[in-house]
Amino acid sequence: MREILLVFAIAFFIFVEISTIYIHQNSVGILGYYFGFYSREIFGYMAFVYPIILLYLSYSIYKTEYFDKNFLKKFIIIVLLFVSILMAQSLIFKNQLSGMVGDFLVTNLLSIFGPIGIWIFVLATFSVSFIVLFDIRFEEMFFKIIRETNLSIFKLRKKEKNDFNFDELELQNNSKNNTINTVIEDLEETNDEKLTFNFKNQDEIEINENKKSNSKTTITKELEENKKLLNDITLGNVIKPKGFTLPSTKLLNKVTKQNIQINEAQIDEKVKDLLIKLKQFKIDGDVIKTYFGPIVTTFEFRPAAHVKVSKILNLQDDLAMALKASTIRIQAPIPGKDVVGIEIPNEHFETIYLKELLEDELFSKSTAPLTLVLGKDIVGNLFVTDLAKLPHLLIAGTTGSGKSVGINAMILSLLYKNSPDDLRLLMIDPKMLEFSMYNDIPHLLLPVITDSKKAVIALSNMVLEMERRYKIMSTIKVKNINGYNEKAASQNLEKFPYIVVIIDELADLMMTSGKDVEYSISRLSQMARASGIHLIVATQRPSVDVVTGLIKANLPSRISYKVGQKIDSKVILDSFGAESLIGRGDMLFTPPGSSGLIRLHAPFSTEEEIDKIVNFLKAQRTVEYDENFLKQENSNINSNEIFDDELDELYEDAKQIVINDKKASISYLQRRLQIGYNRAARIVEQLEFNQVLSEPNTKGAREILL
CATH class of the missing domain: 1.10.10.10 (Winged helix-like DNA-binding domain superfamily/Winged helix DNA-binding domain)
Incomplete structure (x- = not known):
């Protein structure tokens, strides 16, 4: 729509410009004639210019996603500059093309300020307009003039000194003995060395200062890496379920607008501090891009060819101190790039609301039923993923890291997409705190399981359910749940809903029945994808005895919120970095088949909002639990059959x-x-x-x- 309006605006302003130049009815018609005539009468000579200015403003509005203070400031300055030109035009030209607007302003202000006062106002307006539009800084200009002057004087003095030393040396060679000559030569060499050294420093200072004054940070609002991953999300018309109403985003609290603007001067200051600190440690390079987001600001630093990446990594604490940051994260290098990512927390954090993410087209029009809202990326854009493509998720994070907030966002995004006929949930919560609010929603297969022994039985029976589905699918010759459900609809067969198993604390289960839990999770993660069964496994303690090698091998997609130690980050992500996160839902995500880490920020949802959604779902349908998933006999019989047969x-x-x-x-x-x-x-x-x-x-x- 914006593109269409821009095309019409361009066409209209071109017509006005032509009408002003060729003021003949035969060429531009009666409408063009009146446009041209009154434009000349009102604006005078500026009638030939103002359509171009309006054209520029239209293009600027098209390119601007939101109107910030900088855009408004430049708009006001352009209008003010235009008015001052009209006044100057009225003062200079006394003919028919002096312009009615300029004549009116000058006539009324002439008796108050006089012609000198009006000229002073016009010149001041000109100066202010150019300073703002071209970002001219008097302080930098002043110091640059001083530097140029000092450098010229210094070079002149050096030349005079060298000439004087040379003449003096010739005189002394003719009149002094060799001993005195030697002393004079030594003194001359010493003086030359000092002069050369000082001159070099002065030259370097000049180059560095010019580099700093001319450099301006490029702030980027989109990540190419994330865009490629989001392109895999298929958008289209989402079919509403029959006999069940999905919850509305009206149940969520209203999004509070936050006026957190990009402070370019402050970002430039941070870039300068960063480069100075790196220079102190003999690390040369330049900041080529800046990403400003709701929680962190990321600088892409391109080091010089001789700089080792490991040297930059070792300076994490020193850089945090230099930039006055509580913690920073260094990604060295960024996969696929020749740069190092340095992420610094913002002074003011933006609250990310779940409602604005659920209302985004990327989620609401996604045709994938298991679309998960993970949060916003480092530039503030929504990031979602399809659980069916992961196909399972391993999550880690300490207490207070925002892990529960992130898991709640994932659960709610599933509930906003699916009816109980399409999705069933199995929730295991040994801590008895996190999932209790979801009890009795119609999507549950069983009441929220808090007993570790029951959890082991339920997981074992989930393996049986997987095998049962595969046997049925093999008889009708389909390869996955989508193919089966398509045939089931036409052949009047049982429909298989997706099943998502969510385990809040894996460590508690591993302590009680480690081997059984490991066996069930491994079997499900290896085979359950095509049957429509998916796992979301979370733990506070990602140690090697909890997240075993067998579990890790089959759960390649992982999320880490803030963890306590580097070794914990290494266990969960196979790399460091999660220990440097700032909490509040700040996370690192490893998508399948990707070697890089994506930093995201989870959305916030209150208990009140969750209660509203839960009550809405419970009011529509009574939950029907499947107690077969808690029958221990089935599990034992199945296990005996497996081992007896093999x-x-x-x-x-x-x-x-x-x-x-x-x-x-x-x-x-x-x-x-x-x-x-x-x-x-x-x-x-x-x-x-x-x-x-x-x-x-x-x-x-x-x-x-x-």
């Missing part, structure tokens, strides 16, 4: 060796049976399941139970 041919031989020799290690069975390590490990697992061997203790040893 017992190794050497199982009985291995059992006799263990009982007779009283040795139960994998390597021992490997040697005795002359088999590979993996096969021996599988046999040991079967012996453990059939209660021949115990679970390994802290030292890895097993007891023989028979």
Whole structure:
């Protein structure tokens, strides 16, 4: 729409310009004739210029996404400059083209200020307009003149001094002995060295100052890397569910407008401080781009060719002190670029509301039912992802990092997209605090599980549900849940809803039944994607005994909020950086198939808003729980069938060796049976399941139970 208006505006102003130049009805018609005639009468000679000014203003309005103070200031200055030109025109020209507006202003002000006062006003307006429009700074001009003057004087004095020394040396060579000559030569060399050194410093200062004064920060409002990922989100007409009304964004609190403007002078000052501090540590380079966002400002620093990246990383604390920041994060290097990212918290944080993100077209028109709202990126643009493409998510963050706020935003975005017929949730909350407010919503498969033993059973039965779905899907020859549901609609078969399993604290489950939980999560993360079952697993303590290698290997998509130590960041993200986050929902996200980290800021939602949405959902439909997911018998039967069907041919031989020799290690069975390590490990697992061997203790040893 804006493009159409711009084209019409350009066409109109071109017509007005032509009408002013060719004031003949035969060329421009009666409308053009009147436009041209009255333009000349009102504006005089400026009638030939003002359409071009209006054309420039139209283009500026088109390019401006929102009207900030800088745009308003420049608009007022242009109007003021135009008026002052009209007045100057009236004072200079006394003919028909002096302009009615200028004549009116001059006539009324002449008796008050006189012609000299009006000329002073016109010249002052001219000066102010040029200073604002071209960003001229008197202080910089003044110091530049002083520097140029001092440098010229210095060069002149140096030349005079060199000439004087040369003449003096010739005279002394003719009249003094060799000893005195040697002393004079030494003095001359010393003086020359000092002069050369000082001159070099002066020259460097001049170059550096000119570089600083001429450089201006380029503030970018879009991230190309994020744009590529968001292009994978398919937009279109979203089909509304039948028999169920999705919640409206009116249930959420009104977004409070925040007037947080980009302070370019302050950003330039930070750039200068950053470059000075890096220069002190002999790190040369330049800031080529700046990204200003709701929480942080990011500087892209391009180091010189001789600078090692590791040297910049070691200066994180020094740079934080120099920039007066609580913490900074250095991304060195940014993948795919020859720059280093330096992220600094803003002085004032912008509150990110969930409502504005849910109302954004990127979410509301996304055709993916499992679209998750993650938050805003470092330039303030919405960032969403499709859980079906992740296909699972591992989350870490300490208490107070905003992890719960981020998970609530993900849950609410799922509830805003899906009816209970299309999506079922299984929530596991061993802490008994985070998910209690979601109890009895119609999307739940079971009441929010707070008991660790029940959680283990539910996860085991979720594996059974996955296998059941695959058996049905294989009979009708489809590869995924979308293909199955399309055939199910035409063949009157059972519809498979998406199932999202959300675990709030993995550490509690791993402490009680680590091996069973690890087995279920691994099986689901390896195979459940095509069946429509997805995992969101969160933990406060991302240590290696909680987030094991097997779990990490099958959960490539990860989010880390602020963590306490560098090693925690390394465990969850395979890189450092999460320890330098600032909390309040600040996160690092690793999308699948990408080596880079994306910094995002989670939206805020209050408990009152969640209660409104929950009550709205509960009022529409009564929840129907599926208690089959808590039946332990099903899980045991399934496990027995799995192991009985797959017992190794050497199982009985291995059992006799263990009982007779009283040795139960994998390597021992490997040697005795002359088999590979993996096969021996599988046999040991079967012996453990059939209660021949115990679970390994802290030292890895097993007891023989028979």
